[in-house]
Amino acid sequence: MxxxxxxxxxxxxxxxxxxxxxxxxxxxxRLMPGDPINNYISQVQARAGQSLSAEATQxxxxxxxxxxxxQGDIFTQYRNYLARVVRLDFGPSFTYxxxxxxxxxxxxxxxxxxxxxxxxxxxxxxxxxxxxxxxxFNKRRWATILEVVGIILYPIxxxxxxxxxxxxxxxxxxxxxxxxxxxxxxxxxxxxxxxIYNSFLPALTLILAGFGWNVLAMKALAxxxxxxxxxxxxxxxxxxDRTRMTNYVxxxxxxxxxxxxxxxxxxxxxxxxxxxxxxxxxxIGMTMRAAAGAGDYNLLYGxxxxxxxxxxxxxxxxxxxxxxxxxRIRLGG
Amino acid sequence: xxxxxxxxxxxxxQRGHVNAVDGVTLEIPDSIVxxxxxxxxxxxxxxxxxxxxxxxxxxxxxxxxxxYGFVNERGEPVTTENIRREWFRHISYIPQSSMSSLNxxxxxxxxxxxxxxxxxxxxxxxxxxxxxxPKLGLPPEAIDAYPHQLSGGMRQRIMVAMATFFQPEVILAxxxxxxxxxxxxxxxxxxxxxxxxxxxxxxxxxxxxxGVHYQITQKMLIMYAAKVVEYADTDDLFQRPLHPYTLMLIxxxxxxxDDRARHGLPGSPPSLWEMPQGCRFAPRCPLATALxxxxxxxxxxxxxxxxxxxxxxxxxxxxxxxxxxxxxxxEIAHDTAQLTADVERDV
Numbered sequence: 001m002x003x004x005x006x007x008x009x010x011x012x013x014x015x016x017x018x019x020x021x022x023x024x025x026x027x028x029x030r031l032m033p034g035d036p037i038n039n040y041i042s043q044v045q046a047r048a049g050q051s052l053s054a055e056a057t058q059x060x061x062x063x064x065x066x067x068x069x070x071q072g073d074i075f076t077q078y079r080n081y082l083a084r085v086v087r088l089d090f091g092p093s094f095t096y097x098x099x100x101x102x103x104x105x106x107x108x109x110x111x112x113x114x115x116x117x118x119x120x121x122x123x124x125x126x127x128x129x130x131x132x133x134x135x136x137f138n139k140r141r142w143a144t145i146l147e148v149v150g151i152i153l154y155p156i157x158x159x160x161x162x163x164x165x166x167x168x169x170x171x172x173x174x175x176x177x178x179x180x181x182x183x184x185x186x187x188x189x190x191x192x193x194x195x196i197y198n199s200f201l202p203a204l205t206l207i208l209a210g211f212g213w214n215v216l217a218m219k220a221l222a223x224x225x226x227x228x229x230x231x232x233x234x235x236x237x238x239x240x241d242r243t244r245m246t247n248y249v250x251x252x253x254x255x256x257x258x259x260x261x262x263x264x265x266x267x268x269x270x271x272x273x274x275x276x277x278x279x280x281x282x283x284i285g286m287t288m289r290a291a292a293g294a295g296d297y298n299l300l301y302g303x304x305x306x307x308x309x310x311x312x313x314x315x316x317x318x319x320x321x322x323x324x325x326x327x328r329i330r331l332g333g
Numbered sequence: 334x335x336x337x338x339x340x341x342x343x344x345x346x347q348r349g350h351v352n353a354v355d356g357v358t359l360e361i362p363d364s365i366v367x368x369x370x371x372x373x374x375x376x377x378x379x380x381x382x383x384x385x386x387x388x389x390x391x392x393x394x395x396x397x398x399x400x401y402g403f404v405n406e407r408g409e410p411v412t413t414e415n416i417r418r419e420w421f422r423h424i425s426y427i428p429q430s431s432m433s434s435l436n437x438x439x440x441x442x443x444x445x446x447x448x449x450x451x452x453x454x455x456x457x458x459x460x461x462x463x464x465x466x467p468k469l470g471l472p473p474e475a476i477d478a479y480p481h482q483l484s485g486g487m488r489q490r491i492m493v494a495m496a497t498f499f500q501p502e503v504i505l506a507x508x509x510x511x512x513x514x515x516x517x518x519x520x521x522x523x524x525x526x527x528x529x530x531x532x533x534x535x536x537x538x539x540x541x542x543x544g545v546h547y548q549i550t551q552k553m554l555i556m557y558a559a560k561v562v563e564y565a566d567t568d569d570l571f572q573r574p575l576h577p578y579t580l581m582l583i584x585x586x587x588x589x590x591d592d593r594a595r596h597g598l599p600g601s602p603p604s605l606w607e608m609p610q611g612c613r614f615a616p617r618c619p620l621a622t623a624l625x626x627x628x629x630x631x632x633x634x635x636x637x638x639x640x641x642x643x644x645x646x647x648x649x650x651x652x653x654x655x656x657x658x659x660x661x662x663x664e665i666a667h668d669t670a671q672l673t674a675d676v677e678r679d680v
Contacts, residue, residue, distance in 0.1 A: 233434035236387060237495075238420035238449050247447065251438050327438055327479040 007320065014316040021308035025301065026081050030074070036297065037064045067091065068297070090302035095294045101302040104287060109269070109306075112276070112283035115199055116268035119206035124261045126207065127214025128254065134215065135222025135253075136245045150215025153208055162205040162278050169201060176201045179280040202279040206272060217260070221253035228252070255326055259318060266314025269306050334402045335361040335384070335503065335535065341396040342376075342383050351605045352395070353379040355559035358632070361552070363402070363502070364533040366526065368550035368567065370543060370582060372602050376559040377539045378429075381505050384537065385426055386416030403502050422450050425496040427506040427525075431489050435480040441491055442476040450499060462498060469494050469524060486517040493521065497528045504529070507539045522549055543586045547571055555579045558602050558613040561632055564640040575641035575649050577618050584656060612644070620645045620652060 029036075041060060065071050069080055069091065084090065090101035127150070134146035153161075170178045180198030183191045225231060231248045239248075273285035280286070284303060291299035323330035342354040354376045361367055369377045379392065388394055398413040403423060405411050411419055420426075428434045436444055445462050446455040463473045469490045480488060489509065496504050506525070510518040526549060529536050540546060546553055546567065553570045555563040555578060563576040574580040581598050600617040603609055612630055615621040624644055632642040643649065 229428065229430040229433040230436045233426075233428050234436070234444075234447070236385070236420065236426050236428070237447070238417070239447050240449070243447050247439060247443075248436050251436070255438075325438070327440075328481050331479060331482060 006323075010316055010319045014312055017312045017315070018309065021312065022082070022085055022305060023078075025304055025308070026078055036068060037061055037070065040064060085305060090305070091298040093291075093299045094296045095290065095299065101298050104299060105284065105302050105306055108282060108284045108287045111281060112268060112272070112285065114195075115203060115275075115281065115283065116206070116272060117265065119203050120210065120261070120264055120268065122203075123207040123210030124214055124257070127211030128218045128257055130211070131215040131218025132222050132245065132250055132253070135219040136226055136241070136249055138219070138223050147215065147219055150212045150219065152212075154212030154216055156209075156212075158205070158209045158274050159278065161209055162275065165201060165205045165208070166278075169204075182282070199281075202272075202275045202281055206275055214257070218253065218257060221256065222249050225249045225253045255322075258322065258325055262314050262318040262321070263311075266311040267307075269303075269310040334363055335359075336400040336402065337361075337384070337397065338400070339397040340380070340383055340394070340399070342379050342388075343393050343395045344379075345391045345393065348606070353392075353559055353605065354383060356396075357561050358397075359554070359561065359564065361535060361537070363535055364529075365551045366529060366536045366538060366549055367552045367554060368546035369537060369539045369554045369556060370541070370546055371556035372598075373541075374602060374605070375556040377556055378507060380556070381507050381537065381539055383413075384503075385424060385505050386413055386420070388413070401503065418449075419501075421448050421495070421501065422499055423501050424503040424505070425499065425501045427492050427496045427504065427509040429507045429509070429511065431492045431509060432485055432512045434492060435488060437480055440477060440479055441483075445476060445495065445498070448499075462494075465498055466491075466494055468528075470520075485513055486521065489513060489517070489521050490524065493525055493528070497525075497532065497534075500532050500534070502534055504534050504536045506536060508541065509538070510545075511541075518545075543582060555582065558608065559605060560613060560642065561640070562614065562642045564632070566638060569639060573650055574653070575635055575639055575646040576614075576643045577620050577645075577649055577652060578614050580649055580653055580656070612642075620648055 041057060041064075044060070069077060069084070071077070072080075088102050090105075092098045093101050093104055096104060130146050130149065134143045134150075137143040138147075166178065169175050177198060180202075182198060183194055185191070226244075226249050231244055234244050234248050269284055272283070273289055275281060276283045276285035277289060284306070288300065288303045290296070291303065337357055337359040340354055340357045341352055343350050343352050357380060369380065371377050382388065382392060383394065384399055386399070394413065399416070401411040401416065401424070403411055405415065405419060405423070409415065411423065416424060435441065442459055442462065445451075446458050451458045459476075462476060466473055466476060471487060471490050471494070475483060475487060475491070483491065492509070496506075504525075509525070510521050513521065522545060525536065528534075538546070538550060550567045553563070553565060553567045554561060555570075555576065557578050563570065563574065563579045565575070570579060571583060574583060585597055598617065603613055603616065609616055609626070610629075611627045612618070612621070612625040615625040618625065620643075622644075628644070630642045630644045632640050633646075635641050635646045641649075
């Protein structure tokens with residue numbers, strides 16, 4: 001059947017992309033000059049202020065090689081590496097030794113996912129609605145005002161936007177906490193409410209930063225689409241503005257926007273590093289920054305592979321859902 | 334009967350106002366197929382817009398209005414004022430770019446029921462549509478398809494189905510078959526004609542193709558530079574045109590078995606911005622005199638039911654004789670061969 005063939009093809013492509021990405025992350029650091037073990041040993045020696053005995057050095061070298069997965073020749077290493085990736089075993093974190101990297105990432109993931117999925121979806125919905133209305137009624141003066149919202153918000157650098165929001169809503173009008181405090185313990189109604197309350201400021205800055213682009217993109221698409229012959233004919237059919245705006249202009253103009261949405265969802269596990277650092281939000285971005293600062297290679301590896309996985313998965317999901325929105329792909333031409 | 338009373342349709346542009354239809358007064362009998370012909374920019378499409386009631390910036394009606402000769406649901410006479418509410422109920426439209434006039438991501442059946450006329454009774458209407466489309470040579474399932482799954486001809490049949498489904502009094506077709514190959518063109522036009530005969534609507538057909546007009550229409554309206562130059566029964570008009578422009582349009586039409594060189598129309602229509610004084614066709618007209626260049630000829634009924642805007646309408650049949658005495662293609666070919674031989678000898 002055609003559908004099954006389509007799905008299988010996409011899935012094979014997906015596995016291939018994952019494999020290539022994971023392979024590149026294995027080989028790339030090994031092409032760099034220097035050796036992480038030597039680096040580490042010289043750091044230890046420098047800190048100790050004296051040279052270690054040859055025996056102690058060799059012992060340290062062996063245990064580090066085991067820890068980093070650097071035993072044996074490069075093919076053995078590669079095979080072991082692939083086997084560990086499949087088991088989601090990235091070894092222990094150096095900073096939080098002996099906590100396994102996967103546990104740390106699993107702890108951070110819901111925070112990032114919750115914050116970024118919500119804000120990406122909201123800014124897509126709000127931005128595209130405003131853009132659609134601004135584009136569809138582009139000849140009216142009030143619609144221009146809507147577009148100006150996008151033009152003003154889009155170029156503001158995120159950190160400035162975030163600082164302004166903090167100043168405004170956490171300092172001058174102290175409605176929200178400057179940095180979030182999350183209650184420990186199991187999820188209760190109160191805890192959920194407090195999470196939403198504490199996440200409000202970071203979410204607001206992300207929505208404001210994200211939707212300007214959506215407004216501008218959708219506006220441009222809607223202006224072009226509404227001149228298309230089928231929209232003009234729908235007007236001559238006597239259909240209402242509402243019908244034309246939703247069923248004709250939006251149904252067609254949203255297609256590229258759906259691509260953009262799903263792909264940006266794929267990038268959420270890169271974390272919103274700026275957001276998480278500015279608001280001390282315990283997500284992947286914060287974790288990655290700490291790992292990079294502390295030279296925690298295992299944790300960085302884990303985070304990078306998580307990114308590869310989520311981007312590739314987003315692309316797969318896009319391939320699988322796109323035909324639902326565009327019958328020309330679903331049914332061939 | 335549809336009455337057009339001194340219609341002046343004006344486009345507002347950055348350079349100022351320009352009249353794309355400039356004083357058209359007409360009476361169109363019910364239940365006929367009327368053809369509108371003329372060169373690009375002569376005002377055909379603008380006239381169609383005015384008749385359809387699609388008047389909005391930058392187009393406005395500076396004078397006149399259309400009286401459609403039928404009443405709406407409340408018994409009020411339908412005119413330009415309220416025609417918009419009758420779209421696809423009493424007047425429908427087959428667009429020029431029919432190939433791309435269907436929404437590509439929505440099933441055709443859903444595009445059949447988003448008329449204001451179908452609001453609240455979609456199921457019932459859809460059942461009727463399903464019963465109706467086989468009359469147009471389409472399988473009933475065709476309406477369940479998406480536009481890209483149908484061929485150009487089938488899509489055009491869908492457009493014809495939309496335009497005829499509500500049995501409107503008037504159907505406007507603006508070059509409905511331009512994008513189709515000749516065989517499909519003919520089948521679509523014959524289909525439209527069959528439906529017209531059955532339902533008794535008035536069809537107004539814009540086409541560049543004089544052959545199509547000759548085969549399909551009962552009356553013809555010839556436009557030139559925003560004005561009507563001739564309006565008559567199609568047969569009369571083709572046999573004995575009463576305006577030099579009509580004659581030259583017809584003469585540019587090839588006929589099988591006639592190998593005379595076709596006479597193209599020399600020159601091009603005047604810019605709507607710099608209208609010549611007097612008759613607008615005078616600069617290209619073989620009959621033009623000082624009178625034509627000074628005084629604009631009115632559209633007069635020269636014979637019964639035969640309107641022409643020419644000072645010398647009576648001389649046009651004579652002109653036809655002169656033009657038909659032109660050289661035959663074979664003679665021209667002979668001349669050319671002789672000329673080539675001469676040139677080669679001289680070299």
